[in-house]
Amino acid sequence: xxxxxxxxxxxxxxxxxxxxxxxxxxxxxxxxxxxxxxxxxxxxxxxxxxxxxxxxxxxxxxxxxxxxxxxxxxxxxxxxxxxxxxxxxxxxxxxxxxxxxxxxxxxxxxxxxxxxxxxxxxxxxxxxxxxxxxxxxxxxxxxxxxxxxxxxxxxxxxxxxxxxxxxx
Amino acid sequence: xxxxxxxxxxxxxxxxxxxxxxxxxxxxxxxxxxxxxxxxxxxxxxxxxxxxxxxxxxxxxxxxxxxxxxxxxxxxxxxxxxxxxxxxxxxxxxxxxxxxxxxxxxxxxxxxxxxxxxxxxxxxxxxxxxxxxxxxxxxxxxxxxxxxxxxxxxxxxxxxxxxxxxxxxxxxxxxxxxxxxxxxxxxxxxxxxxxxxxxxxxxxxxxxxxxxxxxxxxxxxxxxxxxxxxxxxxxxxxxxxxxxxxxxxxxxxxxxxxxxxxxxxxxxxxxxxxxxxxxxxxxxxxxxxxxxxxxxxxxxxxxxxxxxxxxxxxxxxxxxxxxxxxxxxxxxxxxxxxxxxxxxxxxxxxxxxxxxxxxxxxxxxxxxxxxxxxxxxxxxxxxxxxxxxxxxxxxxxxxxxxxxxxxxxxxxxxxxxxxxxxxxxxxxxxxxxxxxxxxxxxxxxxxxxxxxxxxxxxxxxxxxxxxxxxxxxxxxxxxxxxxxxxxxxxxxxxxxxxxxx
Numbered sequence: 143x144x145x146x147x148x149x150x151x152x153x154x155x156x157x158x159x160x161x162x163x164x165x166x167x168x169x170x171x172x173x174x175x176x177x178x179x180x181x182x183x184x185x186x187x188x189x190x191x192x193x194x195x196x197x198x199x200x201x202x203x204x205x206x207x208x209x210x211x212x213x214x215x216x217x218x219x220x221x222x223x224x225x226x227x228x229x230x231x232x233x234x235x236x237x238x239x240x241x242x243x244x245x246x247x248x249x250x251x252x253x254x255x256x257x258x259x260x261x262x263x264x265x266x267x268x269x270x271x272x273x274x275x276x277x278x279x280x281x282x283x284x285x286x287x288x289x290x291x292x293x294x295x296x297x298x299x300x301x302x303x304x305x306x307x308x309x310x
Numbered sequence: 311x312x313x314x315x316x317x318x319x320x321x322x323x324x325x326x327x328x329x330x331x332x333x334x335x336x337x338x339x340x341x342x343x344x345x346x347x348x349x350x351x352x353x354x355x356x357x358x359x360x361x362x363x364x365x366x367x368x369x370x371x372x373x374x375x376x377x378x379x380x381x382x383x384x385x386x387x388x389x390x391x392x393x394x395x396x397x398x399x400x401x402x403x404x405x406x407x408x409x410x411x412x413x414x415x416x417x418x419x420x421x422x423x424x425x426x427x428x429x430x431x432x433x434x435x436x437x438x439x440x441x442x443x444x445x446x447x448x449x450x451x452x453x454x455x456x457x458x459x460x461x462x463x464x465x466x467x468x469x470x471x472x473x474x475x476x477x478x479x480x481x482x483x484x485x486x487x488x489x490x491x492x493x494x495x496x497x498x499x500x501x502x503x504x505x506x507x508x509x510x511x512x513x514x515x516x517x518x519x520x521x522x523x524x525x526x527x528x529x530x531x532x533x534x535x536x537x538x539x540x541x542x543x544x545x546x547x548x549x550x551x552x553x554x555x556x557x558x559x560x561x562x563x564x565x566x567x568x569x570x571x572x573x574x575x576x577x578x579x580x581x582x583x584x585x586x587x588x589x590x591x592x593x594x595x596x597x598x599x600x601x602x603x604x605x606x607x608x609x610x611x612x613x614x615x616x617x618x619x620x621x622x623x624x625x626x627x628x629x630x631x632x633x634x635x636x637x638x639x640x641x642x643x644x645x646x647x648x649x650x651x652x653x654x655x656x657x658x659x660x661x662x663x664x665x666x667x668x669x670x671x672x673x674x675x676x677x678x679x680x681x682x683x684x685x686x687x688x689x690x691x692x693x694x695x696x697x698x699x700x701x702x703x704x705x706x707x708x709x710x711x712x713x714x715x716x717x718x719x720x721x722x723x724x725x726x727x728x729x730x731x732x733x734x735x736x737x738x739x740x741x742x743x744x745x746x747x748x749x750x751x752x753x754x755x756x757x758x759x760x761x762x763x764x765x766x767x768x769x770x771x772x773x774x775x776x777x778x779x780x781x782x783x784x785x786x787x788x789x790x791x792x793x794x795x796x797x798x799x800x801x802x803x804x805x806x807x808x809x810x811x
Contacts, residue, residue, distance in 0.1 A: 161740050168481055175488045178503040182495075190766040193500040196758040197491035200484045207481035214477070225739060230534045237533045238732060241526070241707055245728045248711065249721040257708040264707075269700025283705060287712070295361045297716045 152227045160225035161215035168208040175201030236268055252302030258284045313443055316663060320671030323664065329372050333672065336373040337680045340380015345388055345691050349706055351381035352638040353525040356517045357713030359646050367650040368668040374646060375669060376676045378639050382622050383684045386423035386615060390416060391692055399582035399618040402590040406603060406610030413606050417546045420688055421554040426565060426612045428681045430619035433569035434576065435673045438627045446631040449656040454763035455774050459784035461757040463791060464634045467578050468746040470794035483746040489514045490754020497762060509722045516751040517717045519730050520642055523744050525710040526731025529703055531738060546688050561612050564593050568613045572620025576636050577628055582621035589617030630666065631656060638745050641752045
């Protein structure tokens with residue numbers, strides 16, 4: 143399952159591999175849904191169809207359609223094309239990884255500090271801007287956000303130790 | 311003529327200074343959302359939805375629908391000046407809009423695009439004003455079986471009419487329904503598919519899915535392409551506008567045809583994107599300048615823009631009158647109605663007259679205001695696109711996260727948004743349609759309820775969906791939509807046999 147296509151010198155995972163991976167994921171999802179539906183019952187009770195009735199058939203549909211898509215994916219030529227080049231995937235990951243860390247630390251350090259950090263890291267690391275410029279953008283943006291959300295629209299966002307220190 | 315009176319009452323609500331202010335704010339935000347990559351109409355509205363929780367429903371819907379109009383206008387700016395469609399429905403606008411900009415006629419192209427958008431939207435609003443009350447009145451008679459029939463028709467149209475492989479559409483759609491089922495089952499009060507995770511008790515919120523799938527997914531796609539913006543300068547002054555306006559009436563037949571195509575595609579949930587392509591294709595075939603299409607023909611801007619706006623606007627018709635949204639953005643607005651405590655569907659026209667006619671009146675005014683704003687402020691909006699992506703991308707990410715958090719004040723939702731984002735990127739790359747997935751999450755509970763209530767009435771027999779003329783007609787239309795590709799192919803084959811003989 144590790145066919146790499148070498149069209150025009152660019153390398154990366156093949157489109158077929160990605161499609162197969164995604165359909166397998168969907169099949170797993172379908173099986174979880176079917177399993178969960180069976181747990182709560184898919185038949186009839188005295189008050190009509192039971193809770194698992196509807197999701198069970200949804201799961202079946204996902205399962206059947208994914209099996210079909212799996213065969214369709216295999217019937218495509220393995221060298222038909224790349225999913226993306228490795229370089230492109232590195233670009234995508236350079237967004238995914240910091241963002242994933244960002245959403246993970248929001249509950250601990252608060253929305254404002256985490257967001258300012260994300261903007262700074264992104265600008266310095268990917269955009270190659272100077273730290274000063276990055277701070278000059280991140281800090282005002284987050285202060286403006288604070289004013290708009292906490293003061294204007296009264297929507298509280300998660301706050302951490304820094305906000306607590308400042309008295310919020 | 312009760313409707314006219316209602317409409318004027320609607321205008322009197324909309325013309326309050328506070329609501330006009332909201333309208334202007336909405337349009338400006340909407341254009342910015344439409345111009346920026348990664349922020350489209352659907353997730354732009356989803357992110358800003360929590361801000362409206364404290365407003366009155368009428369003011370809230372005025373602002374949110376104006377964001378939608380703004381986003382529709384904004385897509386044209388990036389298409390013409392940067393050759394980058396800010397929204398999928400502006401792809402067809404790039405074909406002739408960008409060549410015009412390269413020839414130094416950016417002002418003319420933009421004026422034509424905005425004016426056509428306005429014409430298309432206006433046509434659709436008139437259709438909504440006239441038709442929506444009738445449809446709603448008719449739909450008051452619907453029982454659970456008919457309701458399910460309408461959902462069935464909507465989703466079958468997706469399978470039959472989308473350009474993605476039908477089985478992928480089915481898979482995406484059913485995943486949406488399954489996700490909607492997670493959590494508390496409203497009919498039996500039983501928990502299902504939670505597997506003991508407390509976070510899943512309330513199920514998946516479709517707003518989180520929209521922000522992740524459309525917002526984060528789009529940023530990842532943009533990142534992969536390594537986007538560089540190289541824009542053309544635009545000069546719009548009153549002289550150019552008037553000159554273009556003098557020229558436009560020549561294309562009235564294209565406008566009219568595109569409006570009709572757009573309305574039809576918007577009401578059936580095919581959406582604005584296919585409408586714009588179809589309208590462009592037909593205009594190319596029928597126009598006497600058809601050969602110049604793609605080289606900067608003004609008619610090639612008029613056709614797709616008119617259709618896209620007509621479709622985008624008329625997508626609200628089934629949402630308001632039947633409770634079935636015609637597009638992801640309409641679905642988000644429908645989610646808003648539910649949050650404000652309004653029940654979308656025919657009863658809205660009976661119980662919430664003020665809301666519905668306020669909304670319809672705001673559509674008329676919002677599009678006039680929108681046209682004025684975009685015509686006067688194009689250079690400012692174009693400047694936003696010149697902000698480098700490494701600066702704008704993390705800010706968009708932050709706003710997506712804030713939007714996702716404030717829906718339910720839950721940090722878990724922010725993580726789910728990220729998961730949906732990566733999923734959206736993969737699905738998009740593998741050619742799965744996202745709109746039916748989102749619509750299924752929105753409508754899942756209602757479709758299931760209608761389905762189960764129907765079965766309850768019939769003791770489990772599927773025959774109830776064919777039990778009377780009305781429901782049979784809806785179901786039959788659904789089946790026709792489902793198998794439309796096969797039917798049209800068979801029809802073509804029969805015709806070619808007939809001509810050969």
